[in-house]
Amino acid sequence: MQFVRKLVLAVIVVCASLPSLARADDAGLRATLARVATARNFQETEAVVRDLAATGEPAVERILSALADGNLYIRKSGQGVFIGKEDGQTIALADPVAGAAAGTAAKGDLTKVKVNNALRRTIRDAMGGLTLGSDDPAARLSAAGIMLKRPDIAALPALDAAIARETDAKVKAALAQARAATVLVSDLGEAEKLAAIGVLSNRGDSDALAQLTAFRAASTGVLAETAARSVQHIESSMAAWQVAQNVWYGISLGSVLLLAAIGLAITFGVMGVINMAHGEMVMLGAYTTFVVQQAIRAFAPDLFDWSLAFALPAAFLVAGGVGLAIERGMIRFLYGRPLETLLATWGVSLILQQAVRTIFGPTNQEVGAPSWMAGAFQLGQLTITWSRLWIVLFCLAVFLVLVFVMKRTSWGLRMRAVTQNRRMAASMGIRTPWVDAFTFALGSGIAGIAGVALGQIDNVSPNFGQGYIIDSFMVVVFGGVGNLWGTFIGAMTLGVLNKFLEPYAGAVLGKILVLVLIILFIQKRPRGLFALKGRAVEA
């Protein structure tokens, strides 16, 4: 066993340092491979895998991955091992060493080489070693990761060689960490091991933690103490990152809630109108994005990355226009009767849903993401996707613009005047019906804009808006009516609270808990976190 391992690694070192010379002849490889056919159990197959890896041939990678995927076949009559691809009742064969096609065979004529989990692990480890000398930095990085998780004393020379040769700083660091993990299991001196603990401690993730914990259990004296300190250090930093991650997810969810709720906050806050069709305004925004993207795909595919820039004003106008129509056509007859408004707007929401279903069909529509929203980046131990980050930023921008409009423009002044005392505002010459109409249009338009952003992270279907409506209400009611900052704080609190409850209670139970908490909270403060005070309340 130990001998084979050493052999494998020796070959790896040779392959890695002298790739041009490491070309065993095909015949040797074929002879080794043929032993797969005669292997009687998994242990024997495992030995073959090790020997294959020991040859260091580039073809080995193909063979091993085929074996791991269950695509390696043996012909029942006579000898012959093939890589096969199932194609109905037949299997297309390929020569495992040369990679060339080798005809087809019926399923019955072939036996699949069976693998179990232990064997899969061996294969993965062997492939990790093979890729240490790869040309692709990503492959080298993953090889380093595997060697960190399963350190092997014998791999030390190979790692040293690889570190010396490495030019990519990131890969080099990973290799050094893999080496540190290897040093910990080796019989090297205390100084070396202390340095290794330092290296792993700096890595500070769960893999490093696992190695250090194992080492602490196995060692004594100064080393054990240092390791224990490092373990503690890593644990506390990981806990901090965990909190940071929950906060980030919470902010991300909070900004989604805020986007969905902010239009509602305006209509509810200023006009006291419960707009149950609000979710459908969000949906209209998402569908506008879809239509704009279809048009761009058809007429100007080069501009696709800019599609959201076109979709934003379009969604604002579409949703705002529909909102204006609803206000002028229906809601203005129902002022002073909030419960009836609620029912009528629910009717509107049903009609809008069915209209969209009739026009676009009931299935999900594909809303594309521009290239600058794809992918993710790493911040410490956080993985942040660009789309989420953009949504958070976009949400903040929308919020700030809205605060500016409300606080610094004459139109906002009128809106606030109507919120505080409708009759007094009317006496001062403000045309309250117009303020109502445009406020409603503005709230709906903002919902449309939210739809553009939310369409990027959710399935765009006729029921799209329904998923947001209850959450939006919760945010507005929690934050307090008629106060944009209340909505902001309400959304962020609920988002973060949700994400902190999730790890303990699970996603669904967490949501239920949040709902129950809101219901209890309303009992304590019936008008929300930031309630309007004075006479306006009872009006």
Place this chain on the structure above:
Amino acid sequence: MIARRLFSSDRRIAVTIATLLAAAVIVPVLNLAVPADSVFHMPSYVVALVGKYLCYALLALALDLVWGYCGILSLGHGAFFALGGYAMGMYLMRQIGARGVYGNPDLPDFMVFLNWKELPLYWLGFDQFWFAALMVMAVPGLLAFVFGWFAFRSRVTGVYLSIITQAMTYALLLAFFRNDMGFGGNNGLTDFKDILGFSVQASETRSALFAASALALALGVLVTWMVVGSKYGKLLMAVRDAESRTRFLGWRAENVKLFAFTLSAVMAGIAGALYVPQVGIINPGEFDPANSIEVVIWTAVGGRGTIVGPIVGALAVNAAKSWFTSALPEFWLFALGGLFIASTLFLPRGIVGLWDRWQAMRATRRAPSGQSNAAARTEPQPAE
């Protein structure tokens, strides 16, 4: 005495109750005694369908008691309905016994499937009909009592109350979807076999359930009428029309509301319990907030603040729904949405209000002078 008061003071209520009692007798006869090839024969599926509508009507009546007479727009009455349904469903599940797919005499199928070893504590007792019947009323009633006690005491009113009732039913929806709640998760409770020893599939049982629904609705009408007509009913409407003023006059508005809310939830629970054996399934979908809002529209279309209105509304809207979803499925939501808008904009008093106005107009034409608008003024306009 009640009967005399009934016939002398409110003919419409009397006619409704009489119609329901007659239906409870005639429909089973038409279904069971009249031969299948006769024109008067009523097929079993119609019996089940109309029985279902009657349960809906009872639910709408329950909502009308709090919305029409007390001004509390509950968007969560579907939750009480569904809880009553679940209590009945649990009894029906226990009646399956060892006849389930897995043949386990102690556990319902879904529990065997989920590898549960023994019956959870809260399922105990549900093999007894009397216990289940008690729970049908107690569980929704208790929830409404606790919820209302908190909400009304802290004076949560208007749209805020509507929204938290909606949150309540939504939270229950999410909760009942979970498998570990022990209520069958997504699939709910179904595959019922027997109720009180009779097969739920048999036409005789269906007819009996229909009769029970009609009787329950008649009883609901009677109770609502008595509550509304009493001194307490006056108080109820006072709270609806001017809550602060009622409070300043020395009445405890929260207690007035709490009684109506709890009674209404119990009625909704009974409706749910009668509904489940007739449709053969109860699942978390019944908690969907959209269902509860639909109940509101039945009440609004029929005419809130009247006793007959919600019944007419529930029957009419559901009959329309059955017709639309089979003939023009695409247009049902358009029709329903339009109904919401039209009834709030043009029919604030519903079909019954329209009928009243028509009657008043006829009366005016017959007696052009004097008490022209008397009939139209008999009931005050409900305020928010």
